[in-house]
Amino acid sequence: MDLHYGAENEAFRSEVRDFLADNWPLPGPDAKRDKPDQILEFRRRAIARGYLCRNIPKRYGGSEQEPDVLKAQILREEFAEARAPGEVRGIGPSMLVPTLLERGEEWQKEKWVADTVTGKVIWCQGYSEPGSGSDLASLATRGVLEGDGESAEWVINGQKIWTSGADSADYMFCLTRTEPEASKHAGISYLLLDMHQPGVEVRPLKQMTGGSTFNEVFLSDARTPKDWIVGKRGEGWIVSRTTLKHERNSIGNAATTSAAFEALVRLAKKTRVDGVPALERPEIRQRIAALEGYVLSHQYSGYRQLTRDARGQANGVITLMNKLIGNNIGDQQARIAFDLLGDDGLLMAGERALPGGPGPRNSRAWVTSYMGSLGGSIAGGTRNIQRNVIGERGLGLPRDAAANRSSSKK
Numbered sequence: 001m002d003l004h005y006g007a008e009n010e011a012f013r014s015e016v017r018d019f020l021a022d023n024w025p026l027p028g029p030d031a032k033r034d035k036p037d038q039i040l041e042f043r044r045r046a047i048a049r050g051y052l053c054r055n056i057p058k059r060y061g062g063s064e065q066e067p068d069v070l071k072a073q074i075l076r077e078e079f080a081e082a083r084a085p086g087e088v089r090g091i092g093p094s095m096l097v098p099t100l101l102e103r104g105e106e107w108q109k110e111k112w113v114a115d116t117v118t119g120k121v122i123w124c125q126g127y128s129e130p131g132s133g134s135d136l137a138s139l140a141t142r143g144v145l146e147g148d149g150e151s152a153e154w155v156i157n158g159q160k161i162w163t164s165g166a167d168s169a170d171y172m173f174c175l176t177r178t179e180p181e182a183s184k185h186a187g188i189s190y191l192l193l194d195m196h197q198p199g200v201e202v203r204p205l206k207q208m209t210g211g212s213t214f215n216e217v218f219l220s221d222a223r224t225p226k227d228w229i230v231g232k233r234g235e236g237w238i239v240s241r242t243t244l245k246h247e248r249n250s251i252g253n254a255a256t257t258s259a260a261f262e263a264l265v266r267l268a269k270k271t272r273v274d275g276v277p278a279l280e281r282p283e284i285r286q287r288i289a290a291l292e293g294y295v296l297s298h299q300y301s302g303y304r305q306l307t308r309d310a311r312g313q314a315n316g317v318i319t320l321m322n323k324l325i326g327n328n329i330g331d332q333q334a335r336i337a338f339d340l341l342g343d344d345g346l347l348m349a350g351e352r353a354l355p356g357g358p359g360p361r362n363s364r365a366w367v368t369s370y371m372g373s374l375g376g377s378i379a380g381g382t383r384n385i386q387r388n389v390i391g392e393r394g395l396g397l398p399r400d401a402a403a404n405r406s407s408s409k410k
């Protein structure tokens with residue numbers, strides 16, 4: 001592992017810094033535009049310079065740069081330092097776009113990729129159902145093809161749950177059982193669905209933070225054109241693996257873990273216990289020092305993965321561990337923070353710490369972060385499921401007996 005970027009990359013870093021100094025915040029009359037307009041304009045300039053949407057071909061609105069993990073890392077560092085808008089976040093850009101690029105039809109990429117990476121259209125992920133979470137392949141939402149030729153449509157009936165952002169989404173990528181006679185994994189198709197239609201009803205779920213970031217979605221004769229399918233009919237399970245791979249990697253980000261740890265140290269310095277800063281008390285110091293070992297290991301594992309990526313070597317099983325380790329560290333951080341907060345831990349959740357930002361900055365943000373960390377360890381596959389994946393794919397252990405059981409004819 002070499003932790004230096006080298007002269008050529010440092011020269012690239014200077015160029016990026018100059019670009020950011022000249023363009024964010026936007027100078028001149030552009031600074032008077034509405035904030036969303038300014039962000040859009042900045043992103044347009046950054047794409048034109050080759051700094052954003054680097055892995056997206058130009059014909060789909062990206063900047064189509066040669067893959068270079070070190071340059072990509074420098075860009076993340078410098079954009080974060082300048083607090084400049086980076087890539088549009090969300091389920092669409094991080095999960096659907098890589099899936100379309102890998103497995104979509106040409107017309108699907110042309111129709112959706114550019115609008116998704118610029119945030120013009122919003123997507124939600126319709127996988128989980130009330131009876132199908134970890135055992136996702138047992139899902140029961142039915143899709144039936146009606147009509148002939150070009151005008152044929154899928155008619156979809158069923159219920160999705162925990163659908164993040166469904167209340168503001170324009171489209172859903174939806175796992176649907178289209179071949180009820182096939183075995184459970186082989187009977188699913190990956191359909192794209194317009195959310196703005198009478199057959200789609202979204203009911204927000206109230207969370208303990210007070211917010212409603214996820215929803216129930218009821219599909220009652222919802223319709224979608226025959227060719228709004230990614231991959232072939234009955235191949236939705238394989239396509240969904242592409243999406244989940246990207247979800248799990250984005251959840252286990254070491255930079256987020258390190259930012260939250262630094263915020264925890266700040267909290268321990270600020271909080272006073274018996275008249276002295278909590279960080280000076282041995283029992284707190286020891287807990288934080290033990291945690292720091294895990295945070296640093298996670299960070300160095302990230303560097304190791306980056307180095308292997310830069311050398312064109314596969315990371316294999318290591319990437320399977322990122323989400324689980326990130327979740328475990330998040331838990332321990334939250335527990336120490338709660339002990340430090342004392343009575344303030346009873347406050348209502350409030351401000352959110354933004355991804356890529358400096359971590360929670362006040363008591364309410366810590367409460368929100370704690371509550372969010374519980375959800376984070378379930379979303380994209382629970383800890384037990386991650387352990388199964390590591391055991392089976394990483395260590396070559398026998399397959400989970402429950403997952404092997406077939407429930408065809410659902």
Ligand SMILES: Cc1cc2nc3c(=O)[nH]c(=O)nc-3n(C[C@H](O)[C@H](O)[C@H](O)COP(=O)(O)OP(=O)(O)OC[C@H]3O[C@@H](n4cnc5c(N)ncnc54)[C@H](O)[C@@H]3O)c2cc1C
Nearest residue numbers: 125126127128133134162163164375378379380382384402
């Ligand atoms: C914040 C958040 C956002 C989400 N967003 C979305 C979204 O946008 N779209 C979407 O489709 N879904 C979403 N989900 C749903 C998420 O994917 C599921 O909650 C998750 O897959 C677990 O399913 P479940 O809730 O049905 O739990 P279950 O599968 O019922 O699991 C219950 C418990 O049993 C354990 N368990 C189950 N099977 C096994 C096994 N084989 N071996 C060992 N232990 C097992 C689990 O680990 C867990 O502890 C979201 C969830 C959260 C928390």
